[in-house]
Amino acid sequence: MARADSDRPAALAAGGSDVGSPLARLRDVAITHDESAVATPAEVSFDVSPGEVVLVLGPSGSGKSTLALALNGLIPHALPATLAGSVVIDGMDTAEASVAALSTRVGMVFQDPDAQLVTGTLLDEVAFGPENLRLPVAEVLARAEAALRRVGLWDRRSENPDRLSGGGRQRLAIACALAMGSPLLVLDEPTANLDPRGIDEVYAALGDLVAAGDRAIVLVEHNLDAAIGFVDRVVVLDGTGVLIADGPVDEVLRTRAEELHRLGVWLPHSTLAALRLRAAGYRLDPLPLTPVELRAALATAPVVTAARSAAPRRRHAGEVVVTVRGMDLRRGRTGVLHGIDLDVRTDEFVAVVGANGAGKTTLVQAIAGVIRPPRGSVHVAGTDISRVDPRRLATRIGFVFQNPEHQFIAHTVYDELAHGLRRDGFDEAAVRDRVEELLERFGLSDKADAHPFLLSGGQKRRLSVGTALIAGAPVLALDEPTFGQDRARAEELLSLLGDLRDAGTTILVVTHDMQLVAEHADRTIVVDAGRIVADGPTSAVFSDDELIEGAGLRLPPLRRALQSLPGHPELDGVARLADLPGGAP
Secondary structure, three states: EEEEEOOOOOHHHOOOOOOOOOOOEEEEEEEEEEOOOOOOOOOEEEEEEEEOOOEOOOOOOHHHHHHHHHHHHHHHHHHOEEEEEOOOOOOOOOOOOOHHHHOOOOOOEOOOOOOOOOOOOOOHHHHEEEEEHOOOOHHHHHHHHHHHHHHOHHHHOOOEEEEEHHHHHHHHHHHHHOOOOOEEEEOOOOOOOOOHHHHHHHHHHHHHHHOOOEEEEEEOOHHHHHHHHHHOOOEEOOOOOEEEEEHHHHHHHHOHHHHHHHOOOOOOOHHHHHHHHHHHHOOOOOOOHHHHHHHHHHHHOOOOOOOOOOOOOOOOOOOOOEEEEEEEEEEEOOOEEEEEEEEEOOOOEEEEEOOOOHHHHHHHHHHOOOOOOOOOEEEEOEEHHHHHHHHHHHHHHEEEOOOHHHHHOOOOHHHHHHHEEEHHOHHHHHHHHHHHHHHHHHHHHHOOOOOHOOOOOHHHHHHHHOOOOOOOOOOOEEEEEOOOOHHHHHHHHHHHHHHHOOOOOOOEEEOOOOOHHHHHEEEEEEEEEEEEEEEEEEHHOOOOOOHHHOOOOOOHHHHHHHHOOOOOOOOOOOOOHHHEEEOOO
16 A cells, blocks of 8 residues: 655645645555445546546446545544555545544545534534644634635524525535645535535536646536536446546547446436437437537437427326415524415425525425424325324325435334334234335345445435335425436436326425426426415426526526527427437437
8 A cells, every 4th residue: 555655845744735646546446334245336446636627427336425435534444344455645545544634635525414514603614624723713714714705605604504405504515625725625416405506606616726726626426417517537437336437528428428328327418318319310429418519419410300209297186185374484583484375286296496595495394294384284185284293294294305314213224114114013024025125126125234324325315215105105205306316216216206196196306406307297386585486387387487597596408408499390399308209318
């Protein structure tokens, strides 16, 4: 293994980098969690140089987040896993250097921002790291202010982090990493909880950081529509955690798109659309990666006579199953929801969208009884949820949190799924049959004995959905259901939700993924400043550009690419991949 160089100049020891030398050097890295006999990642070697932004892709469970944790020393020092091979960060071997020492070289933003927030105000939170480096007070405050301004939170510096939305806490976690001044930043799904405007602001701030050429970023991200213009290089792990690709964006994503798609890796939606259109005979070369590129490529492509798929969208809902009347909700002195009236029917797939802080998650949590509104009423399946024993709520409405860990209570995946059934008096044979069915359905059979907290982000999400489904409630509410999922598992989950809807379950989804909404939601509710500003069929909501822009949102990538496209009337109005001509890529 490489060792830290004690003869490096003092400037480098304080966090600088050798010009031209890698900030990160990984050689034959394989990581085996204590509860597993198989290493994931299994065989990974690559370098990260100053000025680079390296995107790590791979299916859920391939070891992307595990690899990220090895870059800052949490593996092997703090988490129960064995590290083989070597990880050297700015000249320091992570197997030999402490996590504290590595913190001056590498800053980390976790999938779940709550995992790294510890103080009572935003300013204290961002100052906490630099203070522990024993920097002068003036420098600590200057770093904290600069970082909070970069992520748009300086004006809220005196607030408690608990007052922030999920996206706000994600921005705060990014600010904490920026304030450390580390030459390497490792970001695990940094924009998963952000609205489109927040995503743009975060990537602009990160772009400014690496533009100087002395810092680098390793990014684990599924939202490639947002990240693609920010990334220089792409590293791909296969399902077993073996590195199978490492190269520039064009080389990896354009030329190997079909291979990556088969592997279950997320691709930009414009690329997925282009693959489908190619199959229908459209000449699209090179393969587009963005809505702008897809639109430009189609502008010079001849019209192809091909039948559109026109996948049917359900439009007939049943009886009202959720009724909300006069709901008002406050946090402290701040109003969060105002005068909410809402009916949701059986068989509906309803998306609730809005900018960060608009109140969409709070609305769905109040419907699910996770929080109790002080004014107004909520009835689910004819029952006033304020009068339901909290232990019995799961039989009326299942809720899946944005961060899966917030609902785990058992020590194994099997017991997590079995808990509710056992509490409701099912005999152990019935429990076993139902649990094994869900383990198989969600690809978790080999994790039955694992601790839920040691699953990958995608596996945690699938487990959280399983725990909400197992009680058989007539309504299922999910907050960012595809967060942390690879493409194959996300499509599998959404297909399952569609099947449940077809069987009579009402689906409520909070999401920032506008393409997901376009593809799957029958109905879309737009929340802005705590009020419902639009509620109607998804196609009608997305036809109002002014409404979407005014709510701080953005049209789905496919609609942006194809809306009023000159020369291609056969594609006008298409908003879903399923409605494009050609088969699945």
